[in-house]
Amino acid sequence: MSRTRNVLLLLCLTILVMSSAVFAADPSGFPRDQTLIVSMLTGRVGTPSNFNEWVGWRNRDRGMQNLANEPLWSVDFATGQIINGLASGDPVYNEDFTQLTIPLREGVAWSDGMPFTADDVVFTIETIIAEPGLANHPTFATAVKDVYKTGDYEVVIELLESDSRFHTHFLDRWGCTWIMPKHIFENVEDVVSFEFNPFVGCGPYKLHSFDPAGYWTAWEKRDDWDKTPTGMLFGEPVPKYVLIQTYSDGSAKIIAQLTHQLDVADHDAEGFAAAMAQGGTIRAYQLTYPWVVNNDPCLTGITFNTMVAPFDNKEVRWALVLAIDIVEYLAQAVDGQATLSPVHVPHLGAYPEYYIEPMQEWLKNFALDLGDGEKFYPYDPDAALKVAEYARQRGHQVSDDPEELKATFGLGWYKYAPDVAAKLLEKNGFTRDANGKWLLPDGTPWRIRITDINDTGHHQFKNGNAAVQQWKKFGIDAEYIATDAYSTLQQVGDFEVGAVWPALEPWGAGADLYRSLNAFYSEYMAPIGDNNRGHASRWSSAEMDDIIKRMRATDPTDIEATVAVSTEALQLLIEEMPSVPTYGYSGFMTWDEYYWTNWPGAENPYMGPYGHWGTLKYMLPSLQPTGNK
Amino acid sequence: MFVRKYLIPRLLQYFLVIFLGITIVFFIPRLAPTNPVERTIAEIRSRGTYLDPAHIQAMVDALTEMYGLSGSWLQQYKDFWVRLFHGDFGVSFFQFPTPVIRLIKNALPWTVGLLLTTTILSWVFGNVVGGMAGYAHNKRWSKVLDALMMFVRPIPYYVFALSLLILFGYVFRKFPIGGGATIGRQPSWTLSYILDVLRHAFLPALSMVVLGAASWFQTTKLIVQNVKSEDFVQYAQLGGIKEGKIMFRYVIRNAMLPQITNLALSLGQILSGALITEIVFSYPGLGHLLFSAISTGDYNLIMGIISLSIVAITTLVLIVDLIYPLFDPRIRYK
Numbered sequence: 005m006s007r008t009r010n011v012l013l014l015l016c017l018t019i020l021v022m023s024s025a026v027f028a029a030d031p032s033g034f035p036r037d038q039t040l041i042v043s044m045l046t047g048r049v050g051t052p053s054n055f056n057e058w059v060g061w062r063n064r065d066r067g068m069q070n071l072a073n074e075p076l077w078s079v080d081f082a083t084g085q086i087i088n089g090l091a092s093g094d095p096v097y098n099e100d101f102t103q104l105t106i107p108l109r110e111g112v113a114w115s116d117g118m119p120f121t122a123d124d125v126v127f128t129i130e131t132i133i134a135e136p137g138l139a140n141h142p143t144f145a146t147a148v149k150d151v152y153k154t155g156d157y158e159v160v161i162e163l164l165e166s167d168s169r170f171h172t173h174f175l176d177r178w179g180c181t182w183i184m185p186k187h188i189f190e191n192v193e194d195v196v197s198f199e200f201n202p203f204v205g206c207g208p209y210k211l212h213s214f215d216p217a218g219y220w221t222a223w224e225k226r227d228d229w230d231k232t233p234t235g236m237l238f239g240e241p242v243p244k245y246v247l248i249q250t251y252s253d254g255s256a257k258i259i260a261q262l263t264h265q266l267d268v269a270d271h272d273a274e275g276f277a278a279a280m281a282q283g284g285t286i287r288a289y290q291l292t293y294p295w296v297v298n299n300d301p302c303l304t305g306i307t308f309n310t311m312v313a314p315f316d317n318k319e320v321r322w323a324l325v326l327a328i329d330i331v332e333y334l335a336q337a338v339d340g341q342a343t344l345s346p347v348h349v350p351h352l353g354a355y356p357e358y359y360i361e362p363m364q365e366w367l368k369n370f371a372l373d374l375g376d377g378e379k380f381y382p383y384d385p386d387a388a389l390k391v392a393e394y395a396r397q398r399g400h401q402v403s404d405d406p407e408e409l410k411a412t413f414g415l416g417w418y419k420y421a422p423d424v425a426a427k428l429l430e431k432n433g434f435t436r437d438a439n440g441k442w443l444l445p446d447g448t449p450w451r452i453r454i455t456d457i458n459d460t461g462h463h464q465f466k467n468g469n470a471a472v473q474q475w476k477k478f479g480i481d482a483e484y485i486a487t488d489a490y491s492t493l494q495q496v497g498d499f500e501v502g503a504v505w506p507a508l509e510p511w512g513a514g515a516d517l518y519r520s521l522n523a524f525y526s527e528y529m530a531p532i533g534d535n536n537r538g539h540a541s542r543w544s545s546a547e548m549d550d551i552i553k554r555m556r557a558t559d560p561t562d563i564e565a566t567v568a569v570s571t572e573a574l575q576l577l578i579e580e581m582p583s584v585p586t587y588g589y590s591g592f593m594t595w596d597e598y599y600w601t602n603w604p605g606a607e608n609p610y611m612g613p614y615g616h617w618g619t620l621k622y623m624l625p626s627l628q629p630t631g632n633k
Numbered sequence: 634m635f636v637r638k639y640l641i642p643r644l645l646q647y648f649l650v651i652f653l654g655i656t657i658v659f660f661i662p663r664l665a666p667t668n669p670v671e672r673t674i675a676e677i678r679s680r681g682t683y684l685d686p687a688h689i690q691a692m693v694d695a696l697t698e699m700y701g702l703s704g705s706w707l708q709q710y711k712d713f714w715v716r717l718f719h720g721d722f723g724v725s726f727f728q729f730p731t732p733v734i735r736l737i738k739n740a741l742p743w744t745v746g747l748l749l750t751t752t753i754l755s756w757v758f759g760n761v762v763g764g765m766a767g768y769a770h771n772k773r774w775s776k777v778l779d780a781l782m783m784f785v786r787p788i789p790y791y792v793f794a795l796s797l798l799i800l801f802g803y804v805f806r807k808f809p810i811g812g813g814a815t816i817g818r819q820p821s822w823t824l825s826y827i828l829d830v831l832r833h834a835f836l837p838a839l840s841m842v843v844l845g846a847a848s849w850f851q852t853t854k855l856i857v858q859n860v861k862s863e864d865f866v867q868y869a870q871l872g873g874i875k876e877g878k879i880m881f882r883y884v885i886r887n888a889m890l891p892q893i894t895n896l897a898l899s900l901g902q903i904l905s906g907a908l909i910t911e912i913v914f915s916y917p918g919l920g921h922l923l924f925s926a927i928s929t930g931d932y933n934l935i936m937g938i939i940s941l942s943i944v945a946i947t948t949l950v951l952i953v954d955l956i957y958p959l960f961d962p963r964i965r966y967k
Contacts, residue, residue: 033817048921050728050736060729061676137699137730139677142691143684197730216739216820217813217917247816252912252921255795256810259803265810488928489666491675498666528686535671535693537686 034222037599037633040243040624042070042268042615043257044250049218055203055211057182058138059196064179065616066221067209067248072115074206074233075176076106076125076183078618081301081512082609084353086175087622089233090120090183090206092157094561095171101557102166106174108157113231114185115203115210122153127186129161137196140181143173168556169518176618177301177511207621208234208241220249234621241624243600248615254461261286264598268615272461273338276592285598289591289613290606293400294341294412297591297613298606299352301512303345304463306454306471307502307583310543311532314432314444315500321581322372323428326382327478328471329420331390334587337463337470340395342587344388344414348507348577349517350588351414358515358567359574360415366575367416372424375431380424387417414587422478440479451481455499458486463589468503470586494540497532504540506583516560517570524577525552543582548573602628640955647951654943655717658936659710667930669726670696676727676929700726702932713936722937727929733937736922740906743813744918747834747910748903751841756896758842759849764885766850767857779854786847794840794913801836808836811915837914841907849892856888890961897953901946904938 049063057064057073064073076091088094092109112120129151132144147170150162163170173181185204192198203211209223223246229235249266251257254275260266262282271279279286280295288295308315308324315321334340345351346367349359364385371379384390391413395402403409426436433445442450452475454468468484475482493499507520526549528538536542551573558565577583593613595603604611604623611626612619670693677684684692697703701712701723716723722733766775785793802810809815814829860866861884869879906920919938926934958964 048915050725050922050925051731052739054728054731061673061727136695139692142695143688146688146691213817213819215812215814215816217743219812219915219917220816222817249816250915251811252915253795256798256802256913256915259799259810263803263806263810492666492668492671492930495668495671495675523686525686537689 034245034247036264037629037631038244039247040245040268040600040627041247041249041266042620043266043270044248045270045614045616047250048252049214049221049250052214052216052218052221053201054199056195056198056200058132058140058184060139065248066214067211067223067246068182068203068205069176069179069618070248070616070620071209071223071246072203072205072207072211073182073618074112074621075180075618076108076174077171078176078622079301079511079513080612080619080622081353082299082604082612082619084513086513087237087619089176090125091174097168097559100166101168101170101559102163104161104163104171105154106159106161106171108159109233109236110157111231111236112206112233113228114187115205115207115226116185116188117228118185118187120183120185120206121156122159123156124183124186125159126151126153127190128181128184131184131189131195132181135195140173144181166556168558168560169516172511172519175511177509178617206232208232208624209246209621212245218250220247222247234625238622239625241621242627242629243624246624258282261594261596264596267596267598267600269594269596270614270616271592271594273341273466273590273592274461276594279594285596286594287597287603287605288594290412293395293402294339294590296338296341297593298341298343298412298588299609300589300591301350301352302463302509302589303348303350303505303507303585303587304342304467304589305503305506305584305586306467307504307506307539307541308543309494309497309499309501310541310582311497312500314434314450317432318580318582319372319428319432320434321584322382323425324475325418325581325584326421326425326428327480328418328474328584329477330387330417330586331394331420333470333474334391335394336473337466338587338590340391340398342590343412344391344417344587345585346383346387346415346417346578347574348520348583348585349510349574352588353512354515355510356410356415358563359517359571362567363571363574364415367578370575370578372428374424374427378427380421382418382421382424383416384419385416387419388413388415417586425478436479441481442479449481451483452501453483453485453499454501454503455485455487455493456490456503458488458490464503464505467586468501471501471503495535497530497534497536497542502540506541506585507577508539514560515563515566515570517566517573518555518560521548521555521570521573522552524548524573524582539583541582543580545576545580548576551576597630599630599632600627601630602626643951643954647947650947651943654947655936655940656710658939658943659713659932660706662927662930662932662935663706665930667928669700669930669932670702672930673727673729696726699729700724717940722940723933725926725931725934727925727931727934733933736934737919737937737941740917740919740922741904743916744906744920745903746830747837747841747916747918748907749900750834751838751845752896752899752903754838755842755845756849756892756899759846760853760885760889760892762846763850763853764857764888765880767854767888768861768880768884770854770858778850782847782850785843786851788844790840790844791909791913793844794837794910797836797840798913809833813917834916837907837910837916840913841910853885853888853892856891857884860884860887886960893957893960894950894953897949898946901942901949904942904945906938 045065046063049066057068074089078087078089080087090109092107096105132138132140147163149164153159208226208229210226212222212224214221225241225244229240257269258275258279261269289297308321310316343351349355367383371381374380392402392409435443437443444450456468457464459465472482472484494502508523510517510520523539524544526544529542529544530536555569558569560566604613611623724730725733725736766778769775801808813833866883869883906918906923908920908924911918911921923938
């Protein structure tokens, strides 16, 4: 027996010794001091060799949209500006918005050296119209009458119907319709099954290599970077290589960043806290509390299914708003690390200036009718200050400067008024039982089910669970149902309350809110059971339809007119409250400053901070190497 | 006699199980509240792409047609079997228009490579050492090993795998923290690439072998202790047969019989992948592919992976049934 045991022990020791010698680390071939490593938001690439982003989902944040591609225009939500990429200026519409002319940038070359011209744009639109298998075929086939060039650098698109926002199909907010290199695609027999490998784009980086298993994609700076819009507008990108990498597990991502194997990382709230707790060379967007990226152009909140009773009653919806203590709500959702918004646009970029600040007086004067001539003014202009106070009580250092507080926590929100909420409910026939629990008008217990995402790190999950806590405290039997099928359930209306965005994400730049508000048009709303095309609340009204029609007839570059009509829509949404805006999306991202510095943090927001947005390529010329090897 | 009385009915049962299994897998995802077309559109919208609501219905119609979901379930079911007999699982909806078989082919070598190795290693280690420990259960080394396994076995796999990752990837920094190979390396049949792959597979494999072996160890040890107390073993000892021969030929061989069936089932389950391992170590494989397919309602991909898994499990069980007499001479098919 002892001999067998010794042999086994010896075998184990041999394996251990051999493994350490044989498994010596193999260098990757990317000099770390010349390589930027960015985590990919959308996870592992399912078909790594396929770069044809005109067909289905291709994980375009693997480097296509953020490094190697160039759209006609890009949104930069940090500055609120629209950046001209392959276009050299704004689109010019005719009077009735049935024709637009796009001026193109001269001197741009594809990454294989061929010049970019109007032929590429015309070819792209014609190909999409001709090929039903391409993702945007329905849009272009039903909207475009004709497309032609009037010179090598000017394209005219004629539309079948008036559309003042047609150009936004080419505006990269987080993806858009990209331009195809004609010289490649014109030789392809089947555009749908074509893999477009190697990828050819007009961005400053070209494809170097990729993981056949889909975990990383490597890009190399083009020698002719000066023939790209990025180079022309912002100069030479600094990193020679950029690796876009994904980790399936959040802990591995944190370890990668702590060991300087990852420069830019997106986390969930818990991962963010863990990474920040290690300190060292890791920094967040803001250098002090609340640290998070608070200028993301998404607004989070709660959405009622307004085709389901009792949420079809706006007074019930308002009662539920007034049952929320927003300071507690924000603390429960994100520990106060977010910016409030009382209206259906986030508090970022130009939106406070165009909408939230000018609407303050209207908000203060907005009243709810409690019956018997009694009115209640629900707006609390000091709500954000109360959140700041909560943060101070938690021991965080918070500025006293009102301007800084506004930027950090927003302006106001709605009062916590459970007594008023009770009056509104009682006015509508609701009662309470002996235990103080709310009963529906028919006398049965009121249970609210919030059906939404099954992802604890997601803001929809956080909002939904914060609302559950608040409404339980108010005496309603509320619960959160987490399911992977939430999007389908919401689409067919099989839910009562959700935590999907209270309004579709706006562009994040400029004054135009059409992207958000058009979703409330009545034609898009389907009865329960059918697939809905509009906003998940299924709310619409003749008044909103009228506003949307007027919006469609408004030139989006006419800021005054656009703001006026959009403000009307925002006011109507507050009056009706089909969905509750709470706080702007908080981005839990960290940068490692071991190899690279001069990130666009809150103290110097020269560009959108994310690694997965198209603006990454515009950020790279400003990065500075630290000299660490 | 064997063919008519046993083999033919057993083969019929084999094909019936496969047919029913695949049929169930065809219908179950369609009963789930996830519609792949709507899910694709929701995914595109949630990723920030603006789809004009006025054009979404046209897009739904186009995708339904392209995905082959426009007919009735019965028609789709019929088409599915026709395709399957041609070795075609159709295209993945979410990775359209990539054929399912290609996605599986990409992931399969990683899964088979890792899971086949770890399943066999843990089975051999757990059974041999467990058998020896069960036979010598009164010895101190056996008790120490038993206590160690008792400690390791209940550790949740995720916690154990993450601990290895933190220990070897962060504290000692001896092994990579993710991926199947070093970034920048392309697959090739070179020693350097193979060693690189082994290096990346080391932690995932270690996590699976240790917990897997602990499990086999404990079950085998208990079985061996039982078998050891049976009369034929005592007769053998009284008969003066060498201890080593009794242990391996008499006790462990008998104790192995149920473990062989379990091994076959474990090997068959390889094709379902190892989701948690793949997540913790960012390791390529079928588990992640199946998980994404289920969450996106990618019927064809679900069908492809599960069908292979059904075939693998039933085939291995069939093989074990047929070769069982080799391990247990008492069994005769008549």
